[in-house]
Amino acid sequence: MLTAILILLPLLVSGAIVALKPSMAKFIAFATSFILLVISVIAAFHFDKMVTEAQFAVNWPWITSLGINFSVGMDGISLLLVLLTTILMPGIILSSLRDESKPSTFYSLILLMQSALIGVFTARDGFLFYIFWEVALIPVYFICLVWGGENRGRITLKFFIYTLTGSLLMLVALIYLYYQTPGSHTFDIQSLYNAGHGLGESQQVFVFVALFLAFAIKMPVFPFHTWQPDTYTVAPVQGTMLLSAIMLKMGIYGVIRWLIPVVPAAVILWGPVALALSVIGIVYASCIAIVQKDFKRLIAYSSIAHVGLISAGLFTLSVVGMQGAMIQMLSHGIVVFAMFYIVEIIFERTKTRDLSQLGGIRNVAPLLASVFVVVMLGSVALPLTSGFVGEFLLINSLVQYKLWLGAVAGLTIILGAVYMLRTFQKSMSGETNGVTALLTDLTYHERLVLYPVVILIIVIGIYPGPLLGISEAAVNNLLSLYSDISASVK
Amino acid sequence: MNALFVICGIGVFSLLAEVFNLKKWVTVISFAGLILAVGVLIKDWSTMSYYYHGMLFFDRFAIAFTCLILVISIFWYWMSGDFFKGEAHRTDKSALVFFVIAGAVMMVAFNNMAVLFLGIEILSVSLYVLAGSNKENLFSTEAAFKYFLMGSFATGFLLFGMTLVYGATGSFNIPAIASFITSNSFLPRFLFIGILMMMVGLAFKISAVPFHTWAPDVYEGSPTPITALMSTVVKIGAFAAFVKIFSVCFARFNNTLIPFEQGIMVLTLVVANVTAVYQANVKRMLAYSSVGQVGYLLLAFSSDNVQSSGIIFYYLTAYTVASILAFTVVQIIETNRGSANIVNFNGLLKSNPLMAIAMTVAMLSLAGIPPMAGFFGKYLVLTLSVSKGFVALTVVAVITSLIGVYYYFKPIVAMYQSSGLPISISKSQKALLIILIFLNLLAGLTPDLVRIF
Numbered sequence: 055m056l057t058a059i060l061i062l063l064p065l066l067v068s069g070a071i072v073a074l075k076p077s078m079a080k081f082i083a084f085a086t087s088f089i090l091l092v093i094s095v096i097a098a099f100h101f102d103k104m105v106t107e108a109q110f111a112v113n114w115p116w117i118t119s120l121g122i123n124f125s126v127g128m129d130g131i132s133l134l135l136v137l138l139t140t141i142l143m144p145g146i147i148l149s150s151l152r153d154e155s156k157p158s159t160f161y162s163l164i165l166l167m168q169s170a171l172i173g174v175f176t177a178r179d180g181f182l183f184y185i186f187w188e189v190a191l192i193p194v195y196f197i198c199l200v201w202g203g204e205n206r207g208r209i210t211l212k213f214f215i216y217t218l219t220g221s222l223l224m225l226v227a228l229i230y231l232y233y234q235t236p237g238s239h240t241f242d243i244q245s246l247y248n249a250g251h252g253l254g255e256s257q258q259v260f261v262f263v264a265l266f267l268a269f270a271i272k273m274p275v276f277p278f279h280t281w282q283p284d285t286y287t288v289a290p291v292q293g294t295m296l297l298s299a300i301m302l303k304m305g306i307y308g309v310i311r312w313l314i315p316v317v318p319a320a321v322i323l324w325g326p327v328a329l330a331l332s333v334i335g336i337v338y339a340s341c342i343a344i345v346q347k348d349f350k351r352l353i354a355y356s357s358i359a360h361v362g363l364i365s366a367g368l369f370t371l372s373v374v375g376m377q378g379a380m381i382q383m384l385s386h387g388i389v390v391f392a393m394f395y396i397v398e399i400i401f402e403r404t405k406t407r408d409l410s411q412l413g414g415i416r417n418v419a420p421l422l423a424s425v426f427v428v429v430m431l432g433s434v435a436l437p438l439t440s441g442f443v444g445e446f447l448l449i450n451s452l453v454q455y456k457l458w459l460g461a462v463a464g465l466t467i468i469l470g471a472v473y474m475l476r477t478f479q480k481s482m483s484g485e486t487n488g489v490t491a492l493l494t495d496l497t498y499h500e501r502l503v504l505y506p507v508v509i510l511i512i513v514i515g516i517y518p519g520p521l522l523g524i525s526e527a528a529v530n531n532l533l534s535l536y537s538d539i540s541a542s543v544k
Numbered sequence: 545m546n547a548l549f550v551i552c553g554i555g556v557f558s559l560l561a562e563v564f565n566l567k568k569w570v571t572v573i574s575f576a577g578l579i580l581a582v583g584v585l586i587k588d589w590s591t592m593s594y595y596y597h598g599m600l601f602f603d604r605f606a607i608a609f610t611c612l613i614l615v616i617s618i619f620w621y622w623m624s625g626d627f628f629k630g631e632a633h634r635t636d637k638s639a640l641v642f643f644v645i646a647g648a649v650m651m652v653a654f655n656n657m658a659v660l661f662l663g664i665e666i667l668s669v670s671l672y673v674l675a676g677s678n679k680e681n682l683f684s685t686e687a688a689f690k691y692f693l694m695g696s697f698a699t700g701f702l703l704f705g706m707t708l709v710y711g712a713t714g715s716f717n718i719p720a721i722a723s724f725i726t727s728n729s730f731l732p733r734f735l736f737i738g739i740l741m742m743m744v745g746l747a748f749k750i751s752a753v754p755f756h757t758w759a760p761d762v763y764e765g766s767p768t769p770i771t772a773l774m775s776t777v778v779k780i781g782a783f784a785a786f787v788k789i790f791s792v793c794f795a796r797f798n799n800t801l802i803p804f805e806q807g808i809m810v811l812t813l814v815v816a817n818v819t820a821v822y823q824a825n826v827k828r829m830l831a832y833s834s835v836g837q838v839g840y841l842l843l844a845f846s847s848d849n850v851q852s853s854g855i856i857f858y859y860l861t862a863y864t865v866a867s868i869l870a871f872t873v874v875q876i877i878e879t880n881r882g883s884a885n886i887v888n889f890n891g892l893l894k895s896n897p898l899m900a901i902a903m904t905v906a907m908l909s910l911a912g913i914p915p916m917a918g919f920f921g922k923y924l925v926l927t928l929s930v931s932k933g934f935v936a937l938t939v940v941a942v943i944t945s946l947i948g949v950y951y952y953f954k955p956i957v958a959m960y961q962s963s964g965l966p967i968s969i970s971k972s973q974k975a976l977l978i979i980l981i982f983l984n985l986l987a988g989l990t991p992d993l994v995r996i997f
Contacts, residue, residue, distance in 0.1 A: 189914060
C-alpha cells in the first residue's frame, strides 16, 4: 500500500498545483516531496531484509481483458532506487528556490516525473512498467524544451526520438513475451520471467537485443550515448539533475529487473558483448571528458564513464558486481546531482561554463570550493567517500571476471582523477580573474541543498553496511537463477 | 434506425428553417437532435434488427460506430460555431452537414450495396459543396473542384465494381453475396475484378495511398471545420464501410485480398508519414497524418479482419477525439493569426496555455505516446499483428510511427519556444478543449470503457 501512495500522491498533487501561484506551487511541491521522503524512510525501516518477495505490494485490476494489473511493490533493489529518488527530489525542487521565472507547471512536471520514476522502480507488471517508463520521458522532455538553452528544440527532439526508439523495441519484446505466457495471457512479472526462461536460445537473443537497446540508450552505454552530452548541456539544471541523477538509473534498473532475470541463456551468451561495450565506453568517455572545455559537458561525459562501469559490473553476473552496482547507483546519483548544482551555481554568477575563463574561485568562495572538493573526491572514488565503496566492489567483480578487463575498467578512477583534478585546478585554484572576482559564496538555501549531500557522501563511504544489507537478499535471489544454470551445466 | 430518422429530420428542418424563418432555432435543434439520436441508439444497444427488407442492419458493430459518429458530430458542431455564424447560407450549410452525417451512418449500417452507394453519394455530394463553401477563397473552390473530380472518378470505380459483383452473384444483399460466394466453387473471373475495383473505390474514400492524392489539397483548401469533418466523421464512415464489405461480404477471398491490403498499408504508412515530415502547414500535415493513420487501421484489419473490428473501433475513437482537438486549436490559430503555418504556433504556451496543452495532448495522442488514447490504440494494433505473425509489417509500422513522432512534435517544439501575442478564446471553446483533453486521457487510462465489443 505504501508503494501505491508513493506513486499516487505526487501524481495527484501534480495535477492540483497547476492552477496555483508559482510560489505556492513551489512550496506545496517541496512539502510533498518531503513527505514522500519521510514515507520512504519509514518504509526502509519497516523493510524486512530477509524476504525476497516484493513488500508493501498492491495488485489492483486495471485492464482485465488483457491481463494487465496495477501491480507495484518493493524488494531491496527497488527500495534503494526509490530512496534515491525521494532523497534527491526535495533537493531538486529546493535548488530552484530563488528562481522566480518558473511557473507552477514546472513544479507540476517535476512531481509528475517523481511519480513516474517511482512507478518504474516498483512496477511488477510489464505493461505498467512500460507506461511509467514512457510517462517519465514526457515531463523531462518538456522541462528541457521549455526552459532549456540554445538550440533546445532540435536537441531535445533528438533525445526524445532516440529514447522512444529504444522504448518501442522494449515494447515489442514485452509483447512477444506476453504472448508466450500460458492461458489468457498476462503481463505479471513472474509469468514473463517464466515465459522468457521457456524460450529457445535464438528467441532469447532476440528479446535480449530489443531490451538491451532500450536500456543501453537510456543509460547511455557506448555507442548509444550521442544524445546525452547535448541534452545534458542544453537542459535547465533541474532537468539535468533529473536526467543524470535519477533517470539514467531507469536504464540500469531495467537491466537488473527486466533483462538479467528474463532471458538467462541470452545474457550468458551476449552479456560479454554488453560488458565489452560498457568498458569501451568507460575509456572513451573519460578520454573525451579530459579535453572538454565546457564544465557541464565534462560532467556529462564523466557520467557516461561511471555508468559504463556500473553496467560492466552488472554483466559479470556476480553478487559483488551487482551489489557494487546498487551502491554505486546511489553514490553516482548523489554526486552527479551535487556536481551539476555546483556548475549551475557558478554559471548563474559568472554567466560562463568555460573552464578556461574560470579560476581562483577558492579565494572568493571558500565554502563552494570545499563542497566541490568533497563531491569531487566522491566522484573520483577516494576511500571513505561513497564513490569508493561502489567502484571498489565493481572493479573487484571485474577483476574476478577477467583480470585485464578489471585493469582497463580501473582506468576510470585514474582518468577520473585526471579530469576532475584538472577541473579543480582550472576553476577553483589559481589567480582570481575578472570573471570570478565578483562570485559570491553559497547562499543559505544552496547550503541547505549541498550540505546533506556532502554528509551523505561521507556517511555512505564510511558505513555502507545498512544500504548493502537492504539489497542483499534480492540480489542473491536474482543471481540464484544463474548459479542454478551453471550448476546444471557442470 | 430511429437515429437515422432523427438525423435526416434535422437536415430537412434546417432546409425548411430558411423558408419559415426559424434560423435561430437551428443550432439548438441540431444539438438536441444529436443528443436525442445518441440516446435512441444507446436504448437499442442490445438489439439486432433489420430494416426495409434487410436493406439496413443495426447490430453492435453498426450501433457502436453510429454512436461514435454522432458523439464526434456533437463535438464537431461545438467546435465549428464560427462556421455557422455568418448570415449567408447558414441553414444550407447546416443541412448539408447533417446529410453528411446521415450518409456516414448509412455507410456504417448498410446491408445492401445499393444502400452503401446511396450513403457514399449523399455524403460525398454534400461534402463537395461544403468544401467549396468559402466562395471568396480560390483555394476552397479549387478544393471543391478537385474533390468532386477525384470523388466521382472513385465512385465510378466503385459502381463498376458493384455491377460486376452483381453480375457474378445476382444480388445486392450482403449476406446473400457472401453465401453465394461460399457455396459456389465455380465463380466467374470478373467477380474478382469487381472486388478489386470496389477496393480501389473505397480506398479513395478512406484516402489510402496510392489513392490519396486528392486529400492534402482538399484538406488544405477547405474551410477548417469541413477539414475536421472530413478527417473524423467521414473517415469513420468510410473505414467502417471498408471493414464491413471485406470482412462480411468477401470474407472467403480473405487470403487472396490480404496481399493487396498489406501492399496498400505499407505504401500508406511509408508515403504518408515521410511526406508529412516536409509540411510547413499544420493543416496540410494533419491531412497527411490522417492518411498515415489509415495505415495502422489497415494493419489491424489485414492481420485479422474479424477480431480487429473492436480494435478498429478503439483506434478510430482515439484518433477522432485527438483530431477534433487538434482542429479546434488549428481553427482558433487560423482566425487569430491568419494561417496554420507552423511559424504561427510559435510561443503559443505564453499566448494561451490551455490551447498549447490541448494541442500537445492531441499531438502526443496522434503520435502514440502513453498515457494518451492514441498509444493504446497503436498498442492494440501492434499486439494483434505480432500475434498473427506479421513481424516485418509490425516493424514497418513501428518505424513509421517514429517518423510520426518527428512531425507531430514540430508544432509542439514551436509552441514551447519564444513568445507571441496573447490569444483569447471563448468560454465554450475553453470547455470544449478541457472536455476533449479529459476524454483523451480517460480513453487512454481506462481503455476497457471504450472497448465495448
